[in-house]
Amino acid sequence: MSSESRTAVVIPAAGRGVRLGPGAPKALRALNGTPMLIHAVRAMAESRAVSLVVVVAPPDGAPEVKTLLDDHALPERTDFLVVPGGDTRQESVRAGLDALPDGIDIVLVHDAARPLVPVDTVDGVIEAVRDGAGAVVPALPLADTVKQVEPRDAGLPEPVVATPERARLRAVQTPQGFDRALLVRAHESVTENVTDDASMIEQLGEPVVVVPGHEEAFKVTRPLDLVLAEAVLARRRANDGF
């Protein structure tokens, strides 16, 4: 794929954020006074390769999200669309894909819940797709040892089944990047519920490659992640001041 390829980003932002605790849908909650979704949209639009961002809003929240985008400064070179999402992340991504216009060859899928991904990581994913990979995921080595267990009800001891070799494991982030036709085929043919888009490509038997992720691309999932995200923003502001 050449550098003439047109790239769009689908941002699934329709989740409730149950693990974050009671409140507004996660993507609409504030980080240092600005909705998490706006941080995520800006992170994507910062890449000069991105010409369109499709935001997948909570099912009944598309008008509110449109207003939110209108009310915040965003780069003029990028187009924005808002569509309502579904009950699962997979359904929401599919709704975003259905909204893509002709002429887009590369699609990135990026969680609104990863608002602080640096632009170099975004560009690294796009470059790998442009260089010919059909499916690209940014990922990091693990800090913890991982055990596979026999799941039990909460609070009960769980028997360990195996300890996968840590050096061969990666913690996967977003944006994940795809050849558009491949990702659409995956969403049309894989019906099983999976936790990321690359898994669907794997189920088709097609290759997926990993490129370096970034510590600041972590997912805001639990309350402590909000503390970390605000600390990262404060550090960025302090660094900008020098």
Ligand SMILES: Nc1ccn([C@@H]2O[C@H](COP(=O)(O)OP(=O)(O)OP(=O)(O)O)[C@@H](O)[C@H]2O)c(=O)n1
């Ligand atoms: N029906 C859904 C569920 C999730 N997502 C999006 O998928 C991303 C990753 O999901 P996750 O972090 O699990 O978000 P939630 O589903 O909101 O979290 P929780 O499981 O705690 O409710 C988020 O940007 C979320 O908004 C979505 O668009 N539509």
Ligand SMILES: C[C@](O)(CO)[C@H](O)COP(=O)(O)O
């Ligand atoms: C797509 C993802 O962010 C990659 O790590 C992750 O799988 C999303 O999972 P979640 O259960 O929706 O948080």
